[in-house]
Amino acid sequence: MININYRDPRPVYEQVSDGFKKLIVAGLIKKDEKMPSVRELASTYAINPNTIQRAYRDLENEGYIYSVPGKGSFAVDMKEISDKHLAEIYERLDTVLSDFDVAGESRQKIAEYILAGKSGKIEEP
Amino acid sequence: MININYRDPRPVYEQVSDGFKKLIVAGLIKKDEKMPSVRELASTYAINPNTIQRAYRDLENEGYIYSVPGKGSFAVDMKEISDKHLAEIYERLDTVLSDFDVAGESRQKIAEYILAGKSGKIEEP
Amino acid sequence: MININYRDPRPVYEQVSDGFKKLIVAGLIKKDEKMPSVRELASTYAINPNTIQRAYRDLENEGYIYSVPGKGSFAVDMKEISDKHLAEIYERLDTVLSDFDVAGESRQKIAEYILAGKSGKIEEP
C-alpha cells in the first residue's frame, strides 16, 4: 500500500504519514474508511509500533484522519482537506521557484518542462 | 549576506551552505573570489567555527568552492556548476509535481501559476 | 577489524572510512549488514565519537553505507559500488604510472613486477 525506504533521508514515521496523506487525498482511502490498526501496520511493515503511532498522531493533528478510542482511526472526507493539502504543495512549489529564480532559470522554460512531462494520471487499482 | 534562522528545521550548516550556493550560482560571488574566512563568518554570525567548517567542507565536496589551507576558500566558476545546480532544482520540482499528480492538480493549472508569478529576473548590480 | 595508526599522516577519520571501504568491497561486510554503532566503534578504538561520525558520514556520502537515525548504519550492496571503487583505484594507478613514465621506467618492467607479486586472491572464510 505504501512504500518505506530506509535509504530515504526522511524519518520512517514521515514516510508513513506522507504515504497515507497521498492515499487519502487521491481518494484511494475513502471517507470514513477504517485505517489499518497500528499493530497490523507495524507487523506487516516490520516497523516499530511507536513509529506508526507517531505517524497516526501527526495525521490526526493535520486533520487527515480522526481516531475513535477503542475503535480505530478513520479517514476524513477528502474534500475537507484537499484544499489545505494543495496549498501545502503550492508552498513547496514556491520555494522551488524561488531557487529557480536565483539560478536564473526563466519561468517560461519551467512551464514548458511541466507541460512536457508525463501526465501523471493515477491508475485505479 | 545570508540568513540564519534557528527556527528553520534545517541544520545551521545546511542553511549556511545553501545560502552560499545561491550566492555563487547567482553570480554574486565571482569566480576565484575569496569567501569569508571560517573564523570571520563564525564570529559575524555567532556560530561555532566547526559548524561553518562543516558547511564549507560540504560546499567543497559538492564542487561549489575550493579551499587552500593557509590561504582561504574560493568560489569556483559559476559556469562549472550551474548545470549541476539546475539539475538538482529540477529534481526537487519533479517530486513536487508528482505530489500534485496524486492530488489531482492539472499540469495546465500549475504552468499557469508559474507564469503568473513575478518574473524573478536578477538585476545586474 | 580495522587498523588505526596515529603515525599515519592520513587523518584518523580517513583511516576508519578507508578501512571499512575495503571490508565492504571485499565482501567481508555483507549487504544490509549492520555496521558497529558510532559509540561502540568509538569506545573500542578509544576514538572520539565525532571522529567516527565523520568517517561514517563520508562513507554514506560516497555511497558505501546508509544510515538510519535511530536504527543504525548498514552496508550497501557490494555490487552497487565495486565498479566505482575499482575506478578510483585505477585512477590512483594512473598517477603512479605517469610518475613511472617521467622516471623512464618501461611499462614492460612494471607489468612483470605486477605479475611476479603474490596473487592476492582473497580466501573465502
Added chain:
Amino acid sequence: MININYRDPRPVYEQVSDGFKKLIVAGLIKKDEKMPSVRELASTYAINPNTIQRAYRDLENEGYIYSVPGKGSFAVDMKEISDKHLAEIYERLDTVLSDFDVAGESRQKIAEYILAGKSGKIEEP
C-alpha cells in the same frame, strides 16, 4: 616549468618539490645545473617565498639538490638518485596493488591495463 594547481589537495610546497623531483629525475634539469632562486620562483609563480623555501629544504633533505650558501641551489646527478626515486614509486605501486587485491581485481587484468596504456614517452622541449 612546473604546474601549481590550487585545487590540488596537496600543499603548494609539495607540488613544487614534486615538480622539481620529476624534472631532475627525467633529466630535464642536468647535473649541477643551477635551480631558480627562491625569490625568482616565488615571483614568477606568485607564491609565498616561505613556501618555496620549504620545498627546496625538502628537496635537499631528500637528496635531489644541494645548496651552496651565497650561490644558490644545484641539482645532483640524476644517476645518484634515480634508484631511490624509483623505489619510492614502486612503494606507491605496492599500496595500489594491495587495494586492487582486496577489491578482487586480478593481477593479469592490471598488467594488461598497464601494457595497453599510452607509452608515456616524454618529449624533449
Added chain:
DNA sequence: GTGGTCTAGACCACG
C-alpha cells in the same frame, strides 16, 4: 592569518 583535525561533552530526534 588560513583551513583542518580531534576531543569532550551536551542536546535532539528517532525507534
Added chain:
DNA sequence: GTGGTCTAGACCACA
C-alpha cells in the same frame, strides 16, 4: 539504544 547537530576549546600544518 541509535544517528546527528552544535558548542567550546585545543592543536597542527600551511602561507
